[in-house]
Amino acid sequence: MVMTSYGDLSDDMMVEILSRLPVKSLMRFRCVCKSCNDLVKDPNFIYKHLQKDDNIRLTVSCTYKNPYDTDPFNALISYSSVLPDKTLSDLHYQDFEPVMDGLHIGPFDGIFLLLRNDTNVILWNVSMNEYRVVPECTAHFPCNTMANSSNFGLGLDPVTNDFKLVLILTLIDEERQEIDYSPVAVYNFTTNSWRDLGGFQKSYDYRFDSSHDAYLNGLFYWVVRRPDCYKEILTFSMGEEVFRVIEGPNIPQFLNYYESAMRPWMLGIYEECLSLLYSEDISHSFEVWMMKGGSWSKYLTFGPFVETYRARGFWRRGEFLLESSDKRLVLYDSIYQEMRDLGIKGLWFSVKILKESLITVRKEDA
Known part of the structure; x- marks a missing residue:
C-alpha cells in the first residue's frame, strides 16, 4: 500500500x-x-479496513408473533435489519426487508448473497450500495442427480489479490437420497466467471451450519456436523483451492441431536484469531477458544449465570451476543461483567456482524 x-x-x-x-x-x-x-x-487496505472494530455493525434477522393477528397461519412476522450505531447505544435500526425479501446468505465481509436459486446469486455490498448479478453456475453433476442445497464462502485470494466466491452443492439422486459427492465451483470477481473445481468425495454426509462460518488470512471455515452429530471444521484455501478438515478444540462432543444442537459452535474472528464461542453447560456458562500456531487453547470463560442463555456471536473486544431464555437479545460485557438488554425480542434470531466493506461488486466495465 x-x-x-x-x-x-x-x-x-x-x-x-x-x-x-x-x-x-x-x-x-x-x-x-x-x-x-x-x-x-488496494485489496490489502480493504482487508485492513475490514479488520477494524470501528467499521462493524450488527445485523439481526428476527421472527416474532404478530400480536394483532388472530389468524394462526398468518401470525408470524420476519424482518432483517442493521443497527447503524457500533456502540449499540442507539438501538434505532435500518430495515433491510424491502431489499432482502426472500432467501439471503451472509454477510461475508460486508457482502450479502441474494439467492435466486442454488446456483444463481446477486452480490450486494450494503455500505457502497452496489449490486452485481453473478452469471449462473453450470456445475457438472453425476448422472441422475440434482442440486438439493448450496453453501457459500467468500474471501480474498492472497496469491492473486482477487476476491473469490466458492460454491459447494449437496446432491440428491432420483430417490431423493443424498450422495457422497459434492460439486464445487469458484467465481472470480475480476473475470466475472465460474470455474468448475470438480468436487470432493465426502467421507461423511456433512450438514453445514451456515450461520457459524468465518474467513481469515486466505482460509474460509465452516462448522460441519456428521450424521453421528460429531462436529468438525471444514476449510477452503482461496489460494490453493483445496479443502481440509480440522478438529475443533478439546471440548465435549455430544453424539445425539438435542445435546449437540444445544451447544452450537459459534465461529468468529476474535483478536485477529480464528475463535470459537461454546456453551459449556447447556447455556449457563461459556468458553472462548482461540487457534494460535495451529492448535486450540482456551482464552476466556464467563459465567455461570442463573438464567439460561444461548450464544449468538462475537461482538467487540470482550463483548458477546446472547439470547435469553425468554427470547431477548442481550449484550454481555465480560470485562465489566455487565448484561445489557438490546430491546429486541422474538421467537427466532439470526445475528451476524456486518463489516463496512470497500470490496466492490460493481464490474469495472459497467
Whole structure:
C-alpha cells in the first residue's frame, strides 16, 4: 500500500487513520488524487479496513408473533435489519426487508448473497450500495442427480489479490437420497466467471451450519456436523483451492441431536484469531477458544449465570451476543461483567456482524 505523504504524517500513519474511517468518507477521499484512489481500491487496505472494530455493525434477522393477528397461519412476522450505531447505544435500526425479501446468505465481509436459486446469486455490498448479478453456475453433476442445497464462502485470494466466491452443492439422486459427492465451483470477481473445481468425495454426509462460518488470512471455515452429530471444521484455501478438515478444540462432543444442537459452535474472528464461542453447560456458562500456531487453547470463560442463555456471536473486544431464555437479545460485557438488554425480542434470531466493506461488486466495465 503506497500513497503520497500528507504534511508531517508518514504513509503508515495515514493508512492507519484512513482504515478507521467509514466507507462513505473513504469514497469521497478517493476523489482527492490518484494515489488516494489506488489506496482505497488496494485489496490489502480493504482487508485492513475490514479488520477494524470501528467499521462493524450488527445485523439481526428476527421472527416474532404478530400480536394483532388472530389468524394462526398468518401470525408470524420476519424482518432483517442493521443497527447503524457500533456502540449499540442507539438501538434505532435500518430495515433491510424491502431489499432482502426472500432467501439471503451472509454477510461475508460486508457482502450479502441474494439467492435466486442454488446456483444463481446477486452480490450486494450494503455500505457502497452496489449490486452485481453473478452469471449462473453450470456445475457438472453425476448422472441422475440434482442440486438439493448450496453453501457459500467468500474471501480474498492472497496469491492473486482477487476476491473469490466458492460454491459447494449437496446432491440428491432420483430417490431423493443424498450422495457422497459434492460439486464445487469458484467465481472470480475480476473475470466475472465460474470455474468448475470438480468436487470432493465426502467421507461423511456433512450438514453445514451456515450461520457459524468465518474467513481469515486466505482460509474460509465452516462448522460441519456428521450424521453421528460429531462436529468438525471444514476449510477452503482461496489460494490453493483445496479443502481440509480440522478438529475443533478439546471440548465435549455430544453424539445425539438435542445435546449437540444445544451447544452450537459459534465461529468468529476474535483478536485477529480464528475463535470459537461454546456453551459449556447447556447455556449457563461459556468458553472462548482461540487457534494460535495451529492448535486450540482456551482464552476466556464467563459465567455461570442463573438464567439460561444461548450464544449468538462475537461482538467487540470482550463483548458477546446472547439470547435469553425468554427470547431477548442481550449484550454481555465480560470485562465489566455487565448484561445489557438490546430491546429486541422474538421467537427466532439470526445475528451476524456486518463489516463496512470497500470490496466492490460493481464490474469495472459497467
